[in-house]
Amino acid sequence: MLMIMEKRNRGSQILASILVNAIYAMVNYPIVLISTLLAPFSLLIVITFVSHGALLPIAIGGALIMTIIGAGTSLQQDLSHLKNDFKLQDMIVSSPTTARMYLAGMAASEIIYSLPALLVLAALAGLYISAPAIAFLEIVAVLAVMFVFSVSLGFLLSTFTSDVVQSWAFAGIVSTVLSALPPVYYPISYIPQPLQYLAYLSPATYAAEILQNAIGAVTFSSYSIAVDWLVIVAIAAVMAFLAIRKSKWRED
Amino acid sequence: MERLECSRIAKRYGRGAYALRDISLSIPASGIFALIGRNGAGKTTLVRILATQLSATSGSAHIDGIDVLRQAQKLRERIASVPQEARAVGWLTARQSMVSYLLWRGFGYSEAVEKASRAAKQLGIVGSMDLPNRMLSGGNKRKVLVASAVASGARILFLDEPTTGLDPISRKELWDILMSLKGKHFIFLTTHYLEEAEYLADKIGILDGGRLKAIGTMAELRKMVKRHYIIRTLSDGAVARPVSGTLTRGADGHYQISTTESEAYRISKKLIKRGIKFSMNPLTLDDIFYYIVKKPIDADDYGKEESR
Numbered sequence: 296m297l298m299i300m301e302k303r304n305r306g307s308q309i310l311a312s313i314l315v316n317a318i319y320a321m322v323n324y325p326i327v328l329i330s331t332l333l334a335p336f337s338l339l340i341v342i343t344f345v346s347h348g349a350l351l352p353i354a355i356g357g358a359l360i361m362t363i364i365g366a367g368t369s370l371q372q373d374l375s376h377l378k379n380d381f382k383l384q385d386m387i388v389s390s391p392t393t394a395r396m397y398l399a400g401m402a403a404s405e406i407i408y409s410l411p412a413l414l415v416l417a418a419l420a421g422l423y424i425s426a427p428a429i430a431f432l433e434i435v436a437v438l439a440v441m442f443v444f445s446v447s448l449g450f451l452l453s454t455f456t457s458d459v460v461q462s463w464a465f466a467g468i469v470s471t472v473l474s475a476l477p478p479v480y481y482p483i484s485y486i487p488q489p490l491q492y493l494a495y496l497s498p499a500t501y502a503a504e505i506l507q508n509a510i511g512a513v514t515f516s517s518y519s520i521a522v523d524w525l526v527i528v529a530i531a532a533v534m535a536f537l538a539i540r541k542s543k544w545r546e547d
Numbered sequence: 548m549e550r551l552e553c554s555r556i557a558k559r560y561g562r563g564a565y566a567l568r569d570i571s572l573s574i575p576a577s578g579i580f581a582l583i584g585r586n587g588a589g590k591t592t593l594v595r596i597l598a599t600q601l602s603a604t605s606g607s608a609h610i611d612g613i614d615v616l617r618q619a620q621k622l623r624e625r626i627a628s629v630p631q632e633a634r635a636v637g638w639l640t641a642r643q644s645m646v647s648y649l650l651w652r653g654f655g656y657s658e659a660v661e662k663a664s665r666a667a668k669q670l671g672i673v674g675s676m677d678l679p680n681r682m683l684s685g686g687n688k689r690k691v692l693v694a695s696a697v698a699s700g701a702r703i704l705f706l707d708e709p710t711t712g713l714d715p716i717s718r719k720e721l722w723d724i725l726m727s728l729k730g731k732h733f734i735f736l737t738t739h740y741l742e743e744a745e746y747l748a749d750k751i752g753i754l755d756g757g758r759l760k761a762i763g764t765m766a767e768l769r770k771m772v773k774r775h776y777i778i779r780t781l782s783d784g785a786v787a788r789p790v791s792g793t794l795t796r797g798a799d800g801h802y803q804i805s806t807t808e809s810e811a812y813r814i815s816k817k818l819i820k821r822g823i824k825f826s827m828n829p830l831t832l833d834d835i836f837y838y839i840v841k842k843p844i845d846a847d848d849y850g851k852e853e854s855r
């Protein structure tokens with residue numbers, strides 16, 4: 296009857312998430328724009344001044360990585376909010392769409408959300424990082440892989456939350472592990488030896504190595520860069536798989 | 548085959564107590580089905596399982612022949628749900644939240660806009676469409692969600708307490724809307740307003756402590772209760788004590804005696820003789836509900852009941 300065999304417009308499904316989680320939020324509360332714009336710059340500024348400018352190129356790269364990882368953390372919090380405080384996810388689950396489309400749309404919304412900060416960082420990178428075009432391509436590729444990783448992790452975690460307080464806890468843990476530990480704003484050699492091993496627990500460390508190598512700030516052997524790539528691609532793939540297959544779209 | 552069938556559905560949250568036990572039913576998936584039961588009876592749990600939001604611990608369910616647990620994706624083509632605690636997202640306008648819901652369901656943008664406007668007219672919220680949801684009254688927020696589900700055109704609507712928080716006039720308006728949808732849709736709703744279930748529903752289910760205590764049309768439910776008359780009085784004197792039948796205390800503080808016709812006649816004569824005010828009526832859903840869900844009070848815990 297009614298519309299059972301109708302075709303579902305996937306573009307619409309993505310658009311819905313972008314509208315609700317980014318466009319309408321920014322239009323109705325412009326203050327969120329300022330907050331997302333400022334977020335990546337606090338550490339960037341501190342590191343740049345403390346190093347008398349020497350670490351600026353690395354710190355710009357670090358801020359790019361952190362903005363991308365931050366997108367995953369925000370995604371987790373936004374999804375938990377919509378799921379637990381509005382029960383919106385229940386309404387969407389009982390609809391002709393899928394976890395995958397919801398994840399894709401919400402991930403896109405986080406990109407839109409981070410766009411102002413990303414654009415400013417990209418401009419800074421253009422100004423202060425002198426590297427061949429291929430290096431910039433490599434940076435974009437690293438960021439894309441890290442984005443897949445972080446939004447998948449955020450999505451997966453959000454489906455396990457039943458309260459916004461849990462979501463804050465997840466966000467706290469994830470940001471400590473993913474951002475406090477890894478040497479994204481400075482070379483890994485700045486970390487005392489035994490702690491370096493700890494840093495390798497975070498995928499952000501591998502991404503930072505690729506990025507620092509690409510801009511010529513720190514040189515790694517091509518073997519270790521290959522390993523770095525392998526690690527982040529594998530982790531992102533596993534996380535994306537888990538997000539699509541193991542997220543609690545229907546609750547237990 | 549438009550039927551809703553549940554076979555021995557049980558649900559246990561984690562390692563806690565069972566929220567549902569052994570729910571089996573088979574009803575036509577058309578018209579309106581109302582599920583009633585006390586707080587914590589398991590209504591929301593059952594609705595969420597049927598609306599593919601929650602997995603069952605055991606058992607199976609089919610709607611229109613589609614396996615709820617195994618073919619959820621197929622079922623989702625034809626259902627829409629308004630959860631009990633759903634709230635319209637505060638930073639959106641009513642129109643934005645309805646349109647985005649329809650986009651999520653896969654409609655094109657202009658189609659979504661058009662469907663949202665039509666449903667807004669149907670639900671009488673045209674004037675609120677461009678206000679932020681956070682500025683709407685509680686009842687209108689609720690209507691935005693119901694309008695979204697209606698706008699989706701889904702054949703099967705799961706509405707968990709759709710009229711909670713609506714004023715009496717809005718509630719009756721929503722009843723009219725639900726009645727008008729009845730022909731094309733199957734509406735599975737829960738409510739605490741028993742007169743609502745009685746007025747709207749073709750069939751009613753009574754859930755208590757996770758068990759389905761009764762299910763049927765009003766006429767069928769009436770038959771389950773042997774005592775067909777209800778006397779209500781504020782007096783709890785010995786005169787009102789039935790020889791056969793039950794004495795319970797209603798939420799309004801009245802005592803009520805459900806009993807047979809002849810016994811009702813005998814008691815009423817006594818009450819008249821003593822000049823005690825009372826009313827006598829045939830069973831309503833309220834009475835059946837009290838009969839099925841609430842234990843009769845006997846002499847011993849009578850005082851306890853009163854001091855609560």
Ligand SMILES: Nc1ncnc2c1ncn2[C@@H]1O[C@H](COP(=O)(O)OP(=O)(O)OP(=O)(O)O)[C@@H](O)[C@H]1O
Pocket residue numbers: 560563565566584585586587588589590591592593631
């Ligand atoms: N997420 C959950 N985790 C653990 N227990 C739960 C959860 N949700 C509900 N319960 C328990 O399951 C039982 C049934 O709850 P449910 O919400 O289905 O009742 P209900 O009939 O909808 O009640 P109400 O009329 O208050 O909405 C209750 O004992 C409740 O405490």
Ligand SMILES: [Mg+2]
Pocket residue numbers: 590591592631707
């Ligand atoms: Mg409930």
